[in-house]
Amino acid sequence: MLKYIFKRILMLIPVLIGVSIIVFLIMRVFSPDPAPIVLGQHATQTAVEVWRQANGLNDPIFLQYYHFITGALTGDLGTSFYTKMPVLKEIFSRFPATIELAVVAIMLASIFGILIGVVSAVKKNSIFDNAGMLLALVGVSMPIFWLGILLIIFFSGTLHWLPSSGRINPMLQPGSVTGFYLIDSLIAGNMDAFGDALRHLVLPASALAMYSMAIIARMTRSSMLETLQQDYIRTARAKGVSEGRVIRKHALRNGLIPIVTVIGLQLGSLLGGAVLTETVFSWPGIGSYTVACILKSDFPVVQGVVLLIAFVFVLVNLLVDVIYAFLDPRIKYSKKEG
Amino acid sequence: MNEVLMKVQDLSKHFTIETDWFGKPVSVLKAVDEVSFTIDKGEAFGLVGESGCGKTTLGKILVNLYSPSNGKIIFEGKELTGLNEKQRRSYCKDIQMIFQDPFASLNPRMTIGDIIAEPIIINHLLPTSEVEERVIYLLNCVGLARHQRNRYPHEFSGGQRQRVGIARALAVEPKLIVCDEPVSALDVSIQAQVLNLLDDLKAEFGLTYLFIAHGLNVVKHISDRVGVMYLGKLMEIAPKRELYANPLHPYTQALLSAIPIINPEKKKERIILKGDVPSPINPPAGCRFCSRCFKELDHCKLNSPVLKEISPDHWVACHLFD
Numbered sequence: 001m002l003k004y005i006f007k008r009i010l011m012l013i014p015v016l017i018g019v020s021i022i023v024f025l026i027m028r029v030f031s032p033d034p035a036p037i038v039l040g041q042h043a044t045q046t047a048v049e050v051w052r053q054a055n056g057l058n059d060p061i062f063l064q065y066y067h068f069i070t071g072a073l074t075g076d077l078g079t080s081f082y083t084k085m086p087v088l089k090e091i092f093s094r095f096p097a098t099i100e101l102a103v104v105a106i107m108l109a110s111i112f113g114i115l116i117g118v119v120s121a122v123k124k125n126s127i128f129d130n131a132g133m134l135l136a137l138v139g140v141s142m143p144i145f146w147l148g149i150l151l152i153i154f155f156s157g158t159l160h161w162l163p164s165s166g167r168i169n170p171m172l173q174p175g176s177v178t179g180f181y182l183i184d185s186l187i188a189g190n191m192d193a194f195g196d197a198l199r200h201l202v203l204p205a206s207a208l209a210m211y212s213m214a215i216i217a218r219m220t221r222s223s224m225l226e227t228l229q230q231d232y233i234r235t236a237r238a239k240g241v242s243e244g245r246v247i248r249k250h251a252l253r254n255g256l257i258p259i260v261t262v263i264g265l266q267l268g269s270l271l272g273g274a275v276l277t278e279t280v281f282s283w284p285g286i287g288s289y290t291v292a293c294i295l296k297s298d299f300p301v302v303q304g305v306v307l308l309i310a311f312v313f314v315l316v317n318l319l320v321d322v323i324y325a326f327l328d329p330r331i332k333y334s335k336k337e338g
Numbered sequence: 339m340n341e342v343l344m345k346v347q348d349l350s351k352h353f354t355i356e357t358d359w360f361g362k363p364v365s366v367l368k369a370v371d372e373v374s375f376t377i378d379k380g381e382a383f384g385l386v387g388e389s390g391c392g393k394t395t396l397g398k399i400l401v402n403l404y405s406p407s408n409g410k411i412i413f414e415g416k417e418l419t420g421l422n423e424k425q426r427r428s429y430c431k432d433i434q435m436i437f438q439d440p441f442a443s444l445n446p447r448m449t450i451g452d453i454i455a456e457p458i459i460i461n462h463l464l465p466t467s468e469v470e471e472r473v474i475y476l477l478n479c480v481g482l483a484r485h486q487r488n489r490y491p492h493e494f495s496g497g498q499r500q501r502v503g504i505a506r507a508l509a510v511e512p513k514l515i516v517c518d519e520p521v522s523a524l525d526v527s528i529q530a531q532v533l534n535l536l537d538d539l540k541a542e543f544g545l546t547y548l549f550i551a552h553g554l555n556v557v558k559h560i561s562d563r564v565g566v567m568y569l570g571k572l573m574e575i576a577p578k579r580e581l582y583a584n585p586l587h588p589y590t591q592a593l594l595s596a597i598p599i600i601n602p603e604k605k606k607e608r609i610i611l612k613g614d615v616p617s618p619i620n621p622p623a624g625c626r627f628c629s630r631c632f633k634e635l636d637h638c639k640l641n642s643p644v645l646k647e648i649s650p651d652h653w654v655a656c657h658l659f660d
Contacts, residue, residue, distance in 0.1 A: 230442060231437060231442035231443040232442065232446070235445070235503075236445065236456075237403060238403060238437075239430070239434075239460070239510075240431060254445065254447055329449075329492070330446060330492045
């Protein structure tokens with residue numbers, strides 16, 4: 001198993017090199033020249049040339065890539081054109097916000113998605129099934145930003161129950177240990193801050209969870225329908241196993257593999273930053289930041305963020321593959337067992 | 339006279355295939371149609387018939403995987419068919435089933451030890467501390483070793499898996515085991531091993547079997563009495579020797595003639611039945627077998643023959659013996 005994980009991590013290297021080349025080329029081919037954006041529209045030609053020279057943009061593209069990749073290998077992703085801050089620092093100041101939102105959203109999505117999927121499969125073609133699948137259809141069809149706006153109008157605007165933007169009331173901000181406000185506030189023992197951070201999370205996490213929940217619910221339903229047909233389910237019933245236990249212990253556990261796959265993929269894409277949701281809720285995460293940087297042609301930041309997202313995505317997939325081995329004893333990654 | 343363990347009376351299972359707009363059934367599949375027989379304590383009752391004749395459905399009704407549409411099941415003097423779901427489940431323990439396909443009928447996520455232990459635990463048969471000992475004992479009974487307890491089903495061969503299926507059925511100390519073609523998915527060389535194991539276990543635990551098979555040769559090995567089914571109806575019931583020596587029903591005669599003989603010198607009259615098995619959705623009126631029978635009488639098409647005792651313990655449903 002360890003050998004397998006090690007091999008998979010080694011395989012990360014070509015993936016990251018490929019991603020870095022693609023993002024590097026795309027930024028330079030399709031993005032507008034950053035110099036006029038940084039220096040302003042009325043900058044003189046000489047000033048632009050000086051700036052380009054200083055930032056290495058006049059070098060041949062191979063040389064530019066070489067500088068970028070050697071820097072990246074030593075942990076230096078360059079500095080932002082605008083803030084002059086190291087890219088890594090920029091990213092890591094925003095990444096915890098995205099992780100916090102993504103993890104809470106995927107937890108909500110998994111709990112409700114699996115619940116709806118299981119009920120739909122067990123009570124197939126009933127009113128519960130139809131209602132659950134209608135909700136799933138709404139979930140996959142409704143644009144997240146629109147759902148986000150509706151949630152804000154209703155829960156923030158009309159009812160005044162929940163805050164509509166930001167991560168926390170600045171007055172309550174806990175000391176930064178992990179960057180996750182929920183954890184930081186607990187460490188500080190500041191329950192007011194914890195509650196406030198939680199209240200800020202509810203709306204964006206719900207909006208974000210809706211789509212993933214719908215996907216998970218659909219996958220759970222079809223996977224459960226398939227496993228419920230298996231002979232070993234009949235065996236369990238013949239043993240005298242109660243229906244609840246048949247569903248939980250025999251059917252759901254066997255149907256879990258495709259469900260875990262979907263959850264992994266969803267988590268991977270949520271960690272890449274939920275651009276629309278973060279924008280609608282002014283969530284200071286990686287997604288909205290990246291979009292801003294793309295619009296400003298901030299090459300080093302975009303390159304760094306994309307590399308990081310690719311890295312996280314591959315890691316989450318590796319994690320899913322490792323979980324498979326625990327879920328299904330037939331899956332073994334070492335050669336020994338054959 | 340032997341003690342009767344289970345008496346089945348006019349048992350039917352009808353599946354509705356199609357309903358009209360008002361939910362009234364339009365076409366109904368009569369998988370099992372008014373079947374009656376008894377199983378004595380300690381015997382092995384064989385049940386044979388072609389694919390789709392309803393023998394597996396019958397077995398599933400007996401172990402409560404289906405509820406019957408009609409008729410009675412009387413087990414040890416108690417009528418099971420009138421019980422509610424909870425009361426009925428308490429009898430699951432007494433009637434167990436061994437399934438046909440050992441590759442599909444074991445949960446791939448559970449170790450074989452857990453598969454065997456589960457029915458003991460959920461039926462609260464033993465204190466938790468003694469369950470493990472019992473699992474090992476059962477494994478030994480079916481010829482598996484203690485060290486195999488924590489392996490998963492995919493690590494076993496077909497014959498070994500069927501042994502696990504048997505141990506699982508034995509775990510709750512059932513009185514009756516419905517064996518649903520337990521060897522038909524196995525290699526011929528393994529079939530004999532599993533049949534012998536079933537025979538040994540029957541003597542050791544004092545079990546009663548309902549042994550379902552689609553060929554008479556497998557049933558011959560293990561059964562005391564044999565019932566022949568065709569399209570959801572029982573055609574003939576007789577003690578094994580009597581049935582093989584003196585088959586009365588034309589269908590039984592055809593089935594017996596289909597058993598291959600190993601001696602190539604010996605020529606055998608084979609009875610080739612005309613046509614296919616009719617659909618059980620719209621079975622022929624009168625005798626179910628009349629469309630393929632080679633001894634068909636005029637009134638066979640009109641009314642259905644009833645099961646009658648022709649000679650002691652030999653029952654047949656055929657107008658030839660009216």
